Amino acid sequence: MIAESMYQELILEHYKHPQGRGLREPYDAEVHHVNPTCGDEITLRVKLGDGGKIEDVSYDGQGCSISQAAASVLHELATGSTVEESLSVVDEFTRLMQGRGQVEADEDVLGDAVAFAGVAKFPARVKCALLSWMAYKDAVVRSA
Amino acid sequence: MIAESMYQELILEHYKHPQGRGLREPYDAEVHHVNPTCGDEITLRVKLGDGGKIEDVSYDGQGCSISQAAASVLHELATGSTVEESLSVVDEFTRLMQGRGQVEADEDVLGDAVAFAGVAKFPARVKCALLSWMAYKDAVVRSA
Amino acid sequence: MSAVFDVERVRKDFPVLSRELSGGRPLVYLDSGNSSQKPTQVIETMRDHFAMHYSNVGRAHHALGTESTDAYEAARDKVAAFVGAPSRDEIIFTKNASEALNLVAYSFGNRTNDDPRFTLGPGDEIVISEMEHHSNIVPWQMLVQRTGATLKWFGVTDEGRLDLADGVITERTKIVSVAHQSNVLGTVNPVAEVARRAHEVGALVLLDASQSVPHHPVDLAALGADLVAFTGHKMLGPSGIGVLWGRTELLEAMPPFLGGGEMIEAVWMDRSTYAPVPHKFEAGTPPIVEAIGLGAAVDYLNGVGMQAIEEHERALTAYALEALGEVPTLRIIGPKGLDGRGGTLSFTMEGIHPHDVGQILDDQFGVAVRVGHHCARPLHLRFGIPATTRASFYLYNTTGEIDALVKGLHHVQKVFA
Amino acid sequence: MSAVFDVERVRKDFPVLSRELSGGRPLVYLDSGNSSQKPTQVIETMRDHFAMHYSNVGRAHHALGTESTDAYEAARDKVAAFVGAPSRDEIIFTKNASEALNLVAYSFGNRTNDDPRFTLGPGDEIVISEMEHHSNIVPWQMLVQRTGATLKWFGVTDEGRLDLADGVITERTKIVSVAHQSNVLGTVNPVAEVARRAHEVGALVLLDASQSVPHHPVDLAALGADLVAFTGHKMLGPSGIGVLWGRTELLEAMPPFLGGGEMIEAVWMDRSTYAPVPHKFEAGTPPIVEAIGLGAAVDYLNGVGMQAIEEHERALTAYALEALGEVPTLRIIGPKGLDGRGGTLSFTMEGIHPHDVGQILDDQFGVAVRVGHHCARPLHLRFGIPATTRASFYLYNTTGEIDALVKGLHHVQKVFA
Numbered sequence A, B: 001m002i003a004e005s006m007y008q009e010l011i012l013e014h015y016k017h018p019q020g021r022g023l024r025e026p027y028d029a030e031v032h033h034v035n036p037t038c039g040d041e042i043t044l045r046v047k048l049g050d051g052g053k054i055e056d057v058s059y060d061g062q063g064c065s066i067s068q069a070a071a072s073v074l075h076e077l078a079t080g081s082t083v084e085e086s087l088s089v090v091d092e093f094t095r096l097m098q099g100r101g102q103v104e105a106d107e108d109v110l111g112d113a114v115a116f117a118g119v120a121k122f123p124a125r126v127k128c129a130l131l132s133w134m135a136y137k138d139a140v141v142r143s144a
Numbered sequence C, D: 001m002s003a004v005f006d007v008e009r010v011r012k013d014f015p016v017l018s019r020e021l022s023g024g025r026p027l028v029y030l031d032s033g034n035s036s037q038k039p040t041q042v043i044e045t046m047r048d049h050f051a052m053h054y055s056n057v058g059r060a061h062h063a064l065g066t067e068s069t070d071a072y073e074a075a076r077d078k079v080a081a082f083v084g085a086p087s088r089d090e091i092i093f094t095k096n097a098s099e100a101l102n103l104v105a106y107s108f109g110n111r112t113n114d115d116p117r118f119t120l121g122p123g124d125e126i127v128i129s130e131m132e133h134h135s136n137i138v139p140w141q142m143l144v145q146r147t148g149a150t151l152k153w154f155g156v157t158d159e160g161r162l163d164l165a166d167g168v169i170t171e172r173t174k175i176v177s178v179a180h181q182s183n184v185l186g187t188v189n190p191v192a193e194v195a196r197r198a199h200e201v202g203a204l205v206l207l208d209a210s211q212s213v214p215h216h217p218v219d220l221a222a223l224g225a226d227l228v229a230f231t232g233h234k235m236l237g238p239s240g241i242g243v244l245w246g247r248t249e250l251l252e253a254m255p256p257f258l259g260g261g262e263m264i265e266a267v268w269m270d271r272s273t274y275a276p277v278p279h280k281f282e283a284g285t286p287p288i289v290e291a292i293g294l295g296a297a298v299d300y301l302n303g304v305g306m307q308a309i310e311e312h313e314r315a316l317t318a319y320a321l322e323a324l325g326e327v328p329t330l331r332i333i334g335p336k337g338l339d340g341r342g343g344t345l346s347f348t349m350e351g352i353h354p355h356d357v358g359q360i361l362d363d364q365f366g367v368a369v370r371v372g373h374h375c376a377r378p379l380h381l382r383f384g385i386p387a388t389t390r391a392s393f394y395l396y397n398t399t400g401e402i403d404a405l406v407k408g409l410h411h412v413q414k415v416f417a
């Protein structure tokens, strides 16, 4: 079954128990992104810390399991890493998602986010997976 | 060959030797009709006489053999007949032309105009055949 | 085709219905409200025309030109007869329903036209409804932004009916444009009543019949609307073809929309005169073979019988309303009974996003439904939900397919429990 | 397909070319400037998609929806690559070239857009030419009538060349819109020079490439135009599909044209935000399978090679110029040499109306040419003639077919002598 490659245990886990959900103060930038085709929305805040580190990524929104789980995984990966590191993860994740299932995921860079590899085969869902990640990239730019 | 049913001797004859061509005075109504798809044009004048008779149909224009010959035949048929008679010929001619080759021509009513029966099979040329006849109908209405 | 409706026989005409999706899933297509599948008769008519008869229409005078023109114009005759248009020249071919709706919107507030029905400026009002498809909302928003007029709308009741409150249509209303049947709720709107009120104040009535013409016998002459838009791809026809119908006198009073070849009578560098309707609104090379394909679709629908199709869909809808009613936490958005509704069912399931519902249905059961706001975001906002899952039926669907849907929904609940 | 051009092999791909017309006449199709014939590869691609993969695009998330969306978007990639568009998102699918040209015209003088390049009012000027197709004349006439701007044009020389007189383009010019290749004269216009002059005064350049893209290798990035329109049915693609290309930045600055489903980002009852290009300009269900068919046409053209096609047509044109030159009283309207012209030859014959020429050619010789003003009435007025007979060539034509044309013309002269 195809769906099994998409709804990985890990994705369902993050969906059912989202990490770091909720909007927190203080923050350096807040963005609101919408996926108009399905109504998925996310509000996301970034708080920068010392030494170019991301101190917190907080978020709230509504959407499908993929978009919710992606935000949760993003929170885990970005928080505590440097801006630079986290942006390179975003780039790799974007590359994977836009690869139409043809791109080999780099597990070392992606960590848990590798669970989304199966989503790349479903163009309509790629936007769901990317929603929070694009919002994050946007927020980082604005907080700089 | 199909064309033979369209380019009847009689049509070519009228084309090469048009009857009543030229714009004459006096007249009761003048109309100018155009077939925009091919640029055919006709200016046509009607002069009514006594007893509801058509005294003269004069015309000038440019166009293909079909439109020119049709005007020539029209001149012959209408001049000297009554308005009513001539309009019934117009109606019968129109019916024949719009019949897509399925309509049986009434020779008694149409006279020489029956030579155009073959044109009815060529929708693109029907407009050519009808150009002067429609102009005539219009002119008669305006002269009343 | 016999007068008795035989769904298995109908299904044989649709090649895709015998298709197996990857993993051996048979296709269960419950997304005809989005776009319908095509019978062999339509596909082969188009193929044959492209292969052996194609050329441009109107302007070409040779043998192929005549064949294409005849077939194209015959399609107009067929469509006119199918919807009971008083005149075949009132059928304008567009590329889709959206173009048809925009064409009408663009005929308002055009400085070159002084017909009072089509002037538009501050103080003038346009009335739509909260259940419209974006294609019957956005053109009017753009129009009022260009002209300074005001956009108003009927609300929607909790049951998913048009809320025909007083005061929405006023003496200032120029046009009322509403859906005949909602593409989300399935609701069939009381067109006669809307038209009566609109005509009382001298407003025009445009009907978006995209979801009704494919599924019910429709008689334009009897409906009471002044203009009607619908679309080929939802009624077994190809993509790329839509229809605008209007009363001749009205179409003549409207300014042309797209300018170009074939919509003219004569052109000089500094001015032009326009062809009579319908050609006035068909600039350039039209969707020739698409219109011919739509003609074949109409033939097919007539062969099966629109009455029979309507009854079949009604039976499916009754079956589905009952079957879905038994799925825990499933909530239907729209009329829960059979009255005044068509075969389109949208629903939510507690705690599960429609995207996930749709994906599991598709991946594991081959069931194709639509998920999202179905181009009717304001209607979803009205119900306070971002999205729904929608199953929509057509002549080729079976109760067995509805069973597959229900089975899939139970599984979805297990995955996200 | 091999790199060596083999016209007989090409002809086998076009089913209609083996057709016998009534009376046993073989078809001699010399009307590709009007619309081209379609190869089996295009016809079968469309048939297969309709039969086994069809569904709506973008909005459908299920297996078929993905297949249709992938194929539709792949067609965009193909078209973009075919014309050298810097970005695939700059390719907008319309229903024909006319819609593309109107889309651009409607983006001027829209009150809701204050980008200075697109404001338009009294004192502003639009420049076209006397050799334009009606589809590149009428939209601009309608625009200046709506806005009070002024329409100006380049004349045409006796040889059928653009008369690039000074003073036509001025500081007040907002856009210059001209044909790349004339559909009557065959003339190929000096786009770079026109663009240079237009850009000097800050005007935009729109190129009507309907007659060039099908016949020559075209590299949009190198042409110097800001916007380019062309049409699928003249380049082996189906009816119902056209293309507008524009620079991303420009397309983003233009207001949307048709409003509706799929061109939005989010919709509320009283306002909307719009999708990024190209979707911003593709309201409603697009001509899905038509775009896919155009993609197949592009594949086919690439397979044969645009360079080879251009050379083949050039050889045919040389042959025809010579052969027609020997028909008494025949007068070619347009360049008489091979330089700066394509394979479109329009002519008059003394004392014989083109209608009669065309009819006899068709009826007795199966030769399909176009007769009339070819949607370029002002150009015919310029030459003081109401109509011409036009032969236009494509990759599948042969010198034998030109011989058939010439033989037919001799017969025509006998009939009307």
Ligand SMILES: Cc1ncc(COP(=O)(O)O)c(C=O)c1O
Pocket: C260, C261, C283, C284, C285, C286, D033, D034, D096, D097, D098, D099, D133, D135, D136, D179, D181, D182, D183, D208, D210, D211, D231, D232, D233, D242, D375
């Ligand atoms: C030069 C030119 N421009 C525009 C058009 C219009 O194209 P379409 O009919 O596809 O809208 C044509 C062909 O008809 C043409 O030859």
Ligand SMILES: Cc1ncc(COP(=O)(O)O)c(C=O)c1O
Pocket: C033, C034, C096, C097, C098, C099, C133, C135, C136, C179, C181, C182, C183, C208, C210, C211, C231, C232, C242, C375, D261, D283, D284, D285, D286
């Ligand atoms: C009610 C309604 N109106 C308009 C449309 C738009 O039709 P099209 O996509 O053919 O333009 C649709 C379908 O998408 C619809 O369901």
